[in-house]
Amino acid sequence: MGTKIESPILSLSKKIKTRSATIGVVGLGYVGLPLALEIVNKGFGVIGFDKDNKKITKLKSGDSYIADMSNAIIEKAVNEQKFEPTSDFSKLVHVDIIIICVPTPTTSDGTPNISYIVDAANAIEQNMSSNTLIILESTTYPGTTEEVVQPILEKGNFVIGQDIFLAYSPERVDPGNLNFSVSNTPKVVGGISATCLEVSKLFYETVINTDVFAVTGPKIAEMEKLLENTFRQINIALVNELSQVCHKMNIDVWEVIEAASTKPYGFMPFTPGPGVGGHCIPVDPKYLLWAGQQHGVSATLIETADKINDSMPSFVVERLENYLNAHEKEIDEAEIVVIGVSYKPNINDFRESPALHVIDKLKEKQCGLKVIDPFIETFTVGNDMFNTVSLTKELIQKADAVVILTNHTTIDYSLIDQHAALIFDTRNTHYLFENEKYHKL
Template identity: 90%
Template sequence: MGIKIESLELGLSKKIEIRKATIGVVGLGYVGLPLALQIVNKGFQVIGFDKDDEKISKLRSGDSYIADMSNAIIEKAVNEEKFEPTNDFSKLAYVDVIIICVPTPTTADGTPNISYIVDAANAVEQNMSSNTLIILESTTYPGTTEEIVQPILEKSNFVIGQDIFLAYSPERVDPGNLNFSVSNTPKVVGGISAACLEVSKHFYETVINTNVFAVTSPKVAEMEKLLENTFRQINIALVNELSQICHKMDVDVWEVIEAASTKPYGFMPFAPGPGVGGHCIPVDPKYLLWAGQQHGISATLIETADKINVSMPSFVVERLENYLNAQEKEIGDAEILVIGVTYKPDINDFRESPALHVIDKLKDKQCGLNVVDPFIETFTVGNYRFNTVSLTKELVQKADAVVILTNHTPIEYSLIDQYAALIFDTRNTYYLFKSENYYKL
């Protein structure tokens, strides 16, 4: 049996080393697709799996649905037969490494929804071959790899650590970040066994251009991912609450942050805003909150931070209403021009975006709404479908207020500065705005 373990492990590691391993990526969203193309770039053949027929069709045509991934990169990989997008999960039988990058949302009450992980693990178990490495990258609660994925894979009668290898390595994708990508962001990995850790660490060292940090178990790797984003959630909540205090005291919160940032140690700047968005910060801390509750721990700091961040859209609308009232304008009679819908600048992802909540509240106020976002064409708030419009001089002049919710780079801010009757900037977009009616969060 010892010879079998060695031959399997070394055989897979050797295939990875000489780029003869075929890689399967399950889930071709904001995490899976960039990872798949990075692995292609490292000389591997990749099969990408997704249930969404529209995504598969677009990828086969060389069309990208992610703003910071060009059509040319996808088209080249597909045409050279280095990347095969498919919804045929039986092809998992032909891959040597399977990386699971599926969504992990929460239910309405904040309970983790790991149904996508379960479905992916079942598909892997039903189709995988011996001598395969399976890595879960989806953000989840500590224990998922060992308590959920491992038992599913073991139904195949393959022995983990001998016949197949299982590990967890949290994704660290930051859409729109020009400095850090899949290729140069350090990875953390934890394996079910020493053999699992060794082969998974070797895989990542082969496909990325930076360090791979090994931890003692998948549970440690799962927990550290939740720490990363809960750290951000709590610090953003701190500056969001500070912005509310500073507003009441007539203090510029942005100047306060800038001054504090001069300290070379013990301080890290975070920016206030209309709330938090994306899949990570609004969701991941809820996994940690839930995990604590399962063990009798009430994570009050995490819960409070969530409440503060959730309250910010209401704070934004209240501030806007006050500024309009100062100009003797009722918000219900006002025409509002909203700049930006996505949760961060220069991407086309509006999952959990705080802008959606601000727009929803403005809609409830019965005011007129136009929305500008160069990265998306349509979006839905409640049952109402919005079409974005192009920024024009006439549109700015028509508006009683321009509200900047996402600071996209392509926006012509000088046009807003020149013609807007009132500007409410929740992102400190341009501190050089000259308008007398310019207000920051």
């Protein structure tokens, strides 16, 4: 009798269950790196791929470039040969499961830019073996997995669902979140076929400690990710617009939100700010807006929310200028200290940060400008490079105004309260400020 040949899905499933599968993570940014290290933590060997050789060099030295990913975790994984960072994509031939975690930005006119996904898919097609599972995690418009990635992978004469497997599972990484990480955030997954769904669901059930929710196909999973962040964008726009109305009516918007939050049903609190930042909220709704336009649907609510959030940096600068005038100071003669560059507290990520837009508008006003951010050393606005400075009593005393754009918890707000002439707080850290020189958004 001849030896029975094991089916690809059975072979791959066994490798997952025994943790003998080698995992490849393409893209070692804020999504890919934490995922790669969590997979290592679950007993798998991981090869991490990235085109940025500076990142690869740092990782090989155990040096993290993400604020909430410690050097020790990376160094341990590398030294124990459980994690191999590389820019050599030919090593994809050695992996059993490939997860794509590359950026998905937009062009200047808001059109989706999926060139990183296309490049990753081409590299995989040129180097992968049979019995491989490929999962796209990058946020994208519905149809990308089936209409873009699948045709590229099928160029290698593999049959998806038989020789190789393809699925979509949106990333849900929230940098700086101390309560939810890769390991305990539920996953959604949709496969091209039943076998694709089966093996991808098994993989995630093996590497995370919470639920894996299966949907009927990749388009559902792609669309639900856009819904998550468009929901946030629209509700943030609502309170940002409300803050502008409340300001004109001399009403404390923060107290309004606090009062509304006492209702135990039918209300979810969102808070205003200088705008929205990060990769998700400023970008993902544009993917949904574009997708609707391709099908003849004008998503006017999404478009309006985008405009409201984009207007907030101008609103912040206008308010600041008015407060300075009330102190008999022209903004072009003022020394301004800005607190925070990153788009949210306690991280070093300033992608799409509204602080950058506020700083750019302050530059246009030709005021003196100093920026404090304990998580960021340098950043660029337009053609200008900024170096952040340390918070000192002397710096605050010399300033005509302090503007809080990011509420990092490591900032000594009591020092600001004691020595600032004027404070404009866009993040409602008001519990530390109890005097007439303090203004909040």
